[in-house]
Amino acid sequence: MPDAAKKPAPRPSPESVPYWKAAREHRLEIQRCDACGRYWFPPSQSCPHCQSANFTWTPVSGRGKVFSFVTYHRVYHPAFAKEVPYVVALVELDEGPRLLTNIVGVPADAVVCDMPVRVTFDDYDEEVSVPKFVPLKAAP
Numbered sequence: 001m002p003d004a005a006k007k008p009a010p011r012p013s014p015e016s017v018p019y020w021k022a023a024r025e026h027r028l029e030i031q032r033c034d035a036c037g038r039y040w041f042p043p044s045q046s047c048p049h050c051q052s053a054n055f056t057w058t059p060v061s062g063r064g065k066v067f068s069f070v071t072y073h074r075v076y077h078p079a080f081a082k083e084v085p086y087v088v089a090l091v092e093l094d095e096g097p098r099l100l101t102n103i104v105g106v107p108a109d110a111v112v113c114d115m116p117v118r119v120t121f122d123d124y125d126e127e128v129s130v131p132k133f134v135p136l137k138a139a140p
């Protein structure tokens, strides 16, 4: 049985360790190609645009828009019982790449495609913070 109180935490791959380290410090950083200048996500060892293996982990604006989303009404893990309904979304960053994430800070039925959002960080525990997004308008 899963621990009812604790959400399953992401397990970083060797490629994504810098992403999670930055997230723990509440910074959103993704890879940017040193050759063609484009960003990408999810993390990988070479640029998906030009195949260069030279890149730099680069802070991004943390702003984007909801590209697509689904609303979960069913509890698949007990730690999420208090959160249903919740939104799992694909957010397209202003820099281009899309992240699979959650939209928080707004009722699930208020989420719409193209809604402007900005990143926020959910501190799961002492080691892991998960980037999530809130509506830009509701941002404090």
Ligand SMILES: [Zn+2]
Binding pocket: 033, 034, 035, 036, 037, 038, 047, 048, 049, 050, 051, 052
């Ligand atoms: Zn490139």
